[in-house]
Amino acid sequence: MAEQLDPTADLVVQALADRGVPVVRFDLAEFPAALTLAAEHGGELPGWRGRLCADRRVARLEEVRAVYYRRPGLPVLSPRVPDAYREWARSQALVGMVQLLTSLPVAWIHHPDVYRAAAHKPGQLVTATTAGLTVPRSYLGNCLESAREWGRSLGGELVCKPVAAASIDLPGEPPLMLPTRPLHVSELDESLELTAHYLQERVPKAYEVRLTVVGRRLFPVAIHARSAAAREDWRSDYGALEYEVVDVPRDVAAAVFRFMAAHQLNFGAFDFAVRPDGRWVFFECNPAGQWQFVAQACRLPVAEAHASLLQGATT
Secondary structure, eight states: OBOSSOHHHHHHHHHHHHTTOOOOOOOGGGTTTTOEEEEEEOSSSOSEEEEEEETTEEEEGGGOOEEEOBOOOOOOOOTTSOGGGHHHHHHHHHHHHHHHHHTSOOEEESOHHHHHHHTOHHHHHHHHHHHTOBOOOEEEESOHHHHHHHHHHTTSEEEEEOSSOOOBOOTTSOOBOOOOEEEEGGGOOGGGGGSOEEEEEOOOOSEEEEEEEETTEEEEEEEEEOSHHHHHOGGGOGGGEEEEEOOOOHHHHHHHHHHHHHHTOSEEEEEEEEOTTSOEEEEEEETTOOOHHHHHHHTOOHHHHHHHHHTTOOO
16 A cells, blocks of 8 residues: 555565565555445454455455555545535545554554554654664754753754654645754744754764664665765755665664564664764654665665565564
8 A cells, every 4th residue: 555656665566476476556545536445344253354446456355464554645535525525535535444454454564553653753762762772862842942052052063854744835846845954053043933843963974874674684775975965864965875785783783673663663764874983873763764775776675575574474
């Protein structure tokens, strides 16, 4: 279950198809306009039975063994639904489909409830620290006085990053995702009071690591930035990046698995900075993160690891 244009999901579907595993891929945005659900629950035996149909693709609910849930869209309604009922109808479609699927006794990457809980950045810092990972000192709030005091206590060199994955919509422009940006405490002004701001100490970096974890398999790739923008946030300039497979320190790997267990995750895309002294610093874990770019650059079998996990393998 993923957006229609998702190259990461494409790779997983292809890996399953190469193994002869039947797959039905769909996007929640197709429901109910182009996707039909017909399910029944009996009065005696537990469990839902029925079918999910999209064009010529059909999935029998009782035959489903695993669900790959990766940032699907929202239901798109028929124009026949009156405006006054559209939000109600959309919520019925979304909740009805998701809750039915989550009632199936199958493997997930990831169950929607697990995904929502694991995606919270403030909570991730608590879990990461508890697990034994090094994290940057952080501030979250809209009090200018306390933010300045906190920033000065760190020496003034900070970064500002979004606390939630949200875009800015400007007229005539594509959606804008704000990158992490450096700032000095002296730059903090009254605009900080207008919403919650997420500030962190600026961590010196030798390079960064995108660590993709699938089950018990680790796929660590160093990201070497060759431009000023990429050194602050490598997502700002993909053309200036070079990739290299690296080893994960044993203590970091153990802490990562503790983090995964705490959030009940079987997949995660972790972002680390590696300081010049070699110490790994945890930034965040995206439970639906991109990995196809590092897998392609370094020829890593990440899609195959997903396929194994969805088939029931644990290693």
